[in-house]
Amino acid sequence: MLLSAHGMGLDAPPGWEVRITRRSPTQEEGESRSRPVLHAATVALPVVRGDFGGGVTGLLSATDLFVSLFDHGPDAVGTPLFADRGRPRPVPADFSPNRLQRTIPGQSGGQWFFTEGDRAFCLYVVLGSHARRVELVNRLGGLLSTLQLTPEDAS
Amino acid sequence: MSTPLVDRLAGLLAARTGRRGFLARTAVVGSALAVGPVSFLTRPGTAYAAVCGIDSTCSSGYTVFCATINGGVNRCPPGSLVGGWWKSDGSGFCCGGARYYVDCHSYCSCGCSGRSTFCGEGCRACSCGCGPTGQCDQRKVCCNEFRYGQCHQDVRCTGPVWCRVVTCTPPWRIPAWDCSTTSATDQRTGQHSAPSLQDCTAIGSRYTALGGQGGVLGEARTPELATPARDGVYQHFDAGSIYLSAATGAHEVHGAIRETFARTGWEAGPLGYPVTDETPTPDGRGRFNHFQRGSVYWTAATGAFEVHGAIRETWRTLGWERGVLGYPVTDESTTPDGRGRYNHFDGSGGASVYWTAETGAQAVVGDLREAWARTGWEAGPLGYPVTGPLRTPDGAGRFTHFERGSVYASPATAATPVVGAVRDAWAASGWETGPLGYPVAPAVPTGPDQARQQFQRGVAQLTVSTGAVVLLPV
Numbered sequence: 001m002l003l004s005a006h007g008m009g010l011d012a013p014p015g016w017e018v019r020i021t022r023r024s025p026t027q028e029e030g031e032s033r034s035r036p037v038l039h040a041a042t043v044a045l046p047v048v049r050g051d052f053g054g055g056v057t058g059l060l061s062a063t064d065l066f067v068s069l070f071d072h073g074p075d076a077v078g079t080p081l082f083a084d085r086g087r088p089r090p091v092p093a094d095f096s097p098n099r100l101q102r103t104i105p106g107q108s109g110g111q112w113f114f115t116e117g118d119r120a121f122c123l124y125v126v127l128g129s130h131a132r133r134v135e136l137v138n139r140l141g142g143l144l145s146t147l148q149l150t151p152e153d154a155s
Numbered sequence: 156m157s158t159p160l161v162d163r164l165a166g167l168l169a170a171r172t173g174r175r176g177f178l179a180r181t182a183v184v185g186s187a188l189a190v191g192p193v194s195f196l197t198r199p200g201t202a203y204a205a206v207c208g209i210d211s212t213c214s215s216g217y218t219v220f221c222a223t224i225n226g227g228v229n230r231c232p233p234g235s236l237v238g239g240w241w242k243s244d245g246s247g248f249c250c251g252g253a254r255y256y257v258d259c260h261s262y263c264s265c266g267c268s269g270r271s272t273f274c275g276e277g278c279r280a281c282s283c284g285c286g287p288t289g290q291c292d293q294r295k296v297c298c299n300e301f302r303y304g305q306c307h308q309d310v311r312c313t314g315p316v317w318c319r320v321v322t323c324t325p326p327w328r329i330p331a332w333d334c335s336t337t338s339a340t341d342q343r344t345g346q347h348s349a350p351s352l353q354d355c356t357a358i359g360s361r362y363t364a365l366g367g368q369g370g371v372l373g374e375a376r377t378p379e380l381a382t383p384a385r386d387g388v389y390q391h392f393d394a395g396s397i398y399l400s401a402a403t404g405a406h407e408v409h410g411a412i413r414e415t416f417a418r419t420g421w422e423a424g425p426l427g428y429p430v431t432d433e434t435p436t437p438d439g440r441g442r443f444n445h446f447q448r449g450s451v452y453w454t455a456a457t458g459a460f461e462v463h464g465a466i467r468e469t470w471r472t473l474g475w476e477r478g479v480l481g482y483p484v485t486d487e488s489t490t491p492d493g494r495g496r497y498n499h500f501d502g503s504g505g506a507s508v509y510w511t512a513e514t515g516a517q518a519v520v521g522d523l524r525e526a527w528a529r530t531g532w533e534a535g536p537l538g539y540p541v542t543g544p545l546r547t548p549d550g551a552g553r554f555t556h557f558e559r560g561s562v563y564a565s566p567a568t569a570a571t572p573v574v575g576a577v578r579d580a581w582a583a584s585g586w587e588t589g590p591l592g593y594p595v596a597p598a599v600p601t602g603p604d605q606a607r608q609q610f611q612r613g614v615a616q617l618t619v620s621t622g623a624v625v626l627l628p629v
Contacts, residue, residue: 023338023340031336032325032327032336032338033336033337033338034337034338035337035338050241050339050340050341050342050344051339051340051341052241052301052303052341054342054343054344055343070304070339071337072304072305072335072337073337075335075337076304076308076337079308079309080308080311081272081304081307081309081311082308083311084270094270096300098283098298098299098300099273099299099300099301100216100299100300102215102216102217103216103295103299104216105216111272111300112270113304122304
């Protein structure tokens with residue numbers, strides 16, 4: 001079933017839970033801006049979770065995955081960090097146990113900064129098992145192939 | 156050291172650090188014993204976990220606080236740059252407000268390959284390991300290749316997260332960190348702590364109120380430290396300091412005023428602790444801090460100088476810098492004879508306050524001061540001032556009395572000293588209202604044992620050896 005909000009859409013295969021959220025501006029201070037974030041996981045997503053998997057990745061088993069697509073907004077477009085155009089196509093070699101926001105033994109992570117359209121994103125993926133990364137990246141590919149990104153105001 | 160090896164060793168150490176071993180190695184265990192000694196000694200689990208809270212071991216997978224590996228100083232280490240930030244709301248560290256975490260990434264001495272935004276191990280300024288043993292923040296150092304990405308977006312290639320700085324100031328308000336306002340959140344980390352990070356201190360709150368790392372003080376250079384007399388606490392920053400005592404509260408001192416505070420011995424000197432932050436003067440020319448026993452005033456023209464004690468009280472009585480004295484141009488100094496103390500000021504025509512135990516602190520200003528200076532200041536025949544600048548009863552003249560004479564001025568006569576026996580005789584005749592009027596010139600020798608002083612309406616003739624004075628009105 002296609003889930004779409006804030007210019008992000010995902011038609012997740014069975015076994016995935018997807019949430020697209022944007023924190024309430026009242027939770028932010030002053031000129032701070034909360035941006036949309038898409039979370040997908042093969043475990044149930046806790047209500048309270050960090051934007052890059054805090055509270056989620058500790059729940060992953062060896063066969064699970066967690067995906068965060070974090071929107072950095074238009075101001076980041078054109079900067080060297082977001083210079084890569086077009087969404088990444090993760091391969092097993094991209095993943096490493098030390099490429100994690102929080103290192104959890106056995107897990108593996110990968111991170112990509114990119115620009116698509118007029119929006120800058122960070123894609124962050126946690127595999128439940130580095131040893132099973134080939135299998136898990138294949139599963140990830142099935143999810144990311146359904147990803148749709150459009151200008152944010154089109155949602 | 157490679158990350159998997161670090162993980163294996165960290166897990167091993169965490170498991171093997173039993174209570175006895177940890178008791179022997181850490182002072183922080185005292186807090187757990189104080190809070191709940193029975194449960195602490197009988198409950199299953201490691202001493203480390205009981206004392207140090209969640210996610211504090213190296214095997215927890217989180218990154219160490221910079222303060223833990225940086226001598227207690229909560230800032231990025233040299234060779235690192237800020238790569239991103241997140242926040243957790245309702246933190247004790249920030250007195251219930253949001254706590255911001257700022258990742259310090261190693262710089263790279265070489266580039267990144269392909270689409271990777273992390274350089275190889277040989278190009279980094281740090282290497283992967285764990286926080287110091289024997290304390291409560293043993294999280295990973297320079298291991299995690301993850302970037303939040305809101306800061307220094309002009310730098311594509313960095314090393315791993317070396318350590319994390321915490322701040323109660325939104326990172327996008329700190330120009331040096333070059334962060335965007337795009338907000339990321341991770342509530343779990345709100346409970347992370349380190350021995351050198353104390354919750355909601357008075358100095359920390361004052362620092363945040365002043366803009367934190369983005370404010371006038373800049374980033375921390377020291378942790379919060381006890382003063383040598385242990386009656387207060389201070390912290391130094393790149394551009395200033397905050398001093399705290401129970402009697403004064405927490406106040407900042409920075410710039411040239413801070414240099415003067417330092418020059419005079421910090422809080423142990425004559426000034427004591429600050430009782431105000433740096434504040435602009437009403438005329439807009441200057442800045443000042445008040446201290447327990449003195450003040451430091453600064454202008455671009457004069458520099459920063461301290462005034463304290465009885466001299467400051469006289470200055471205050473005369474209207475501070477808005478009065479006749481103006482801004483100080485010296486610190487309080489000792490006179491050459493060792494009897495007295497003085498400050499000079501920039502008041503029109505020059506101004507000073509001189510103090511001795513016998514005379515108190517007296518102001519001398521303008522042309523009266525000039526006339527006194529020409530006689531040799533306090534070392535001359537007049538001695539120290541015993542009054543401030545006063546008006547004659549008719550309002551036309553001005554004078555200052557000294558230990559051994561006076562200086563008088565009027566619209567018709569320049570400031571002129573009258574000294575010793577001549578002054579006494581002139582005083583006995585009614586001062587300026589007597590037959591001679593105002594003095595018009597200092598006394599001058601007229602013979603081997605004779606001196607003569609000209610007044611408006613006559614002269615005073617002095618026999619030096621006897622002190623006899625004859626007044627000769629015209």
